[in-house]
Amino acid sequence: MEVIICPDAEAVARTAADLFATYITRDTCTLGLATGSTPVATYKELIRRYEAGELSFKNHQAFLLDEYVGLDRDHEQSYYRTIRRELTSHIDIDDNRVHSPNGMSENPSEAGRAYDDAIKEAGGIDLQLLGIGTDGHIGFNEPGSSLVSRTRLKTLHPQTIKDNARFFGSPEDVPIHVLTQGLGTISEARHLLLLATGEGKAQAIADTVEGPVAAVCPASILQLHPHATVIVDEAAASKLKLARYYRYAYDNKPEWQQIQKA
Numbered sequence: 001m002e003v004i005i006c007p008d009a010e011a012v013a014r015t016a017a018d019l020f021a022t023y024i025t026r027d028t029c030t031l032g033l034a035t036g037s038t039p040v041a042t043y044k045e046l047i048r049r050y051e052a053g054e055l056s057f058k059n060h061q062a063f064l065l066d067e068y069v070g071l072d073r074d075h076e077q078s079y080y081r082t083i084r085r086e087l088t089s090h091i092d093i094d095d096n097r098v099h100s101p102n103g104m105s106e107n108p109s110e111a112g113r114a115y116d117d118a119i120k121e122a123g124g125i126d127l128q129l130l131g132i133g134t135d136g137h138i139g140f141n142e143p144g145s146s147l148v149s150r151t152r153l154k155t156l157h158p159q160t161i162k163d164n165a166r167f168f169g170s171p172e173d174v175p176i177h178v179l180t181q182g183l184g185t186i187s188e189a190r191h192l193l194l195l196a197t198g199e200g201k202a203q204a205i206a207d208t209v210e211g212p213v214a215a216v217c218p219a220s221i222l223q224l225h226p227h228a229t230v231i232v233d234e235a236a237a238s239k240l241k242l243a244r245y246y247r248y249a250y251d252n253k254p255e256w257q258q259i260q261k262a
C-alpha cells in the first residue's frame, strides 16, 4: 500500500481530492463514499472544484459504505441524509444514483445481499473512500469481523457508539445495529483510499499499515489489496515506524505515478 503523510488535515483533503479527480474526470465512474467527520474536508474541496467548473459528477454513481438500522432515510443522522448534506446535494450527481443500504428493511440479510448485487450490477466500485474508527473499523466492520464478509447486519462496539454519540443527543440515541458493506465487499473495489487525521487515529493507523493482517484490526485488510492508498496527517502518522521511508518513497515516486502534490 502507498502511505502519503501530509503536513495537516487540509493537505490531506487536497491530496485526496486530487486522487478523486483522476476518477471523476473519467467519462463515467462509480465512487464508494464514506461518512464520519474525516471525509468532510475532502468533500468540501470536491464541492469547491465542482463550483469552479473543474469537475462534474453528472455521469457518475455512488455507493455508501454503511447505514444505521432502524433510522428512517430522512432522519437527520441517517447516512442517506448525511451524504446528501455533506456532498451529493451540492454537486451535479443524479440523486437516484447515490445508493445506500436499506436500514429500514424488515429483512436485513436480504437487504445486505441486494446491496452487494447492486454494486456488482453497477460494475463494481472504482474508488472506495474509507475513514477509520479508533478501534480500526472500516465501514462498520468492528474488530472480529470476518475478513471475507459481505454486506450484513453488525452490532456496534460500545466504543463506536461512544465515538458517534457526538452526532446524536446522547449514546442512548445511537442505534446499536447497522448494515455495512463487508470486508470482502470493500476489498472488491478496484482502489481503496483510507484517510485519517488526528492523534486519536495514530494507533489504528499503525495497526492497519504495520500490524499483522487480523480481524482485531479490520482495516489491516488493506495490506492484502493490490491498490490501496493511505493519506494521513502528521498526527495520525505519529506511530508509524516506517514513516521516514514512506515520505522518501513518495518524494521519489516516478513522475508517471504521481498524483498532484498538495
Ligand code: GLP
Pocket (backbone or CB within 6 Å): 034, 035, 036, 037, 038, 039, 065, 066, 130, 131, 132, 133, 134, 137, 138, 139, 140, 160, 164
Ligand atoms: C463511523 C463510520 C466509519 C468512519 C468512522 C470514523 O463509524 N461508519 O465509516 O470511518 O465513523 O469516523 P470519523 O471520521 O468521524 O472519525
